[in-house]
Amino acid sequence: MSGEERTPSYLSVGLSVGGDWRVTCHTYPDRGPILTVDAAGMSLVVSAKQSTPDANHLDFAYALLAAVNDYLIACETHRFDAEEAANASTDVTETAAAVENRAA
Known part of the structure; x- marks a missing residue:
């Protein structure tokens, strides 16, 4: 390493929504739900870290x-x-x- 002070990483994701989108909540009997946002050929998935929220x-x-x-x-x-x-x-x-x- 160079010994220089490290700056924290930064991530920014933007989505300008057109007509090719889908939002779905998937539910399961043995785990928490999963929310998906699909658009522009990508998927954002939201769920709890644990199997039960x-x-x-x-x-x-x-x-x-x-x-x-x-x-x-x-x-x-x-x-x-x-x-x-x-x-x-x-x-x-x-x-x-x-x-x-x-x-x-």
């Missing part, structure tokens, strides 16, 4: 649920705001055209 994993699952709910609400809000803005632009254009037609 413990309290820490349940806390994680609740936090994941809350974050996914927040994500859904933010996506819906953004989509509805964009649709309203597009409709407002269309209304303004149609109103201007109607005024021009009446003036003619």
Whole structure:
């Protein structure tokens, strides 16, 4: 080793979701569930370290649920705001055209 101070590793994974996705929760009679997110030819698998989820994993699952709910609400809000803005632009254009037609 060179003796230089080591910096910690860093990993960041991003997924921009298109139309090729699948989210599945696999359940089994003798072990905890496995959540999979498949998209873009990759799979993200989430499961408990132990065969039976413990309290820490349940806390994680609740936090994941809350974050996914927040994500859904933010996506819906953004989509509805964009649709309203597009409709407002269309209304303004149609109103201007109607005024021009009446003036003619």
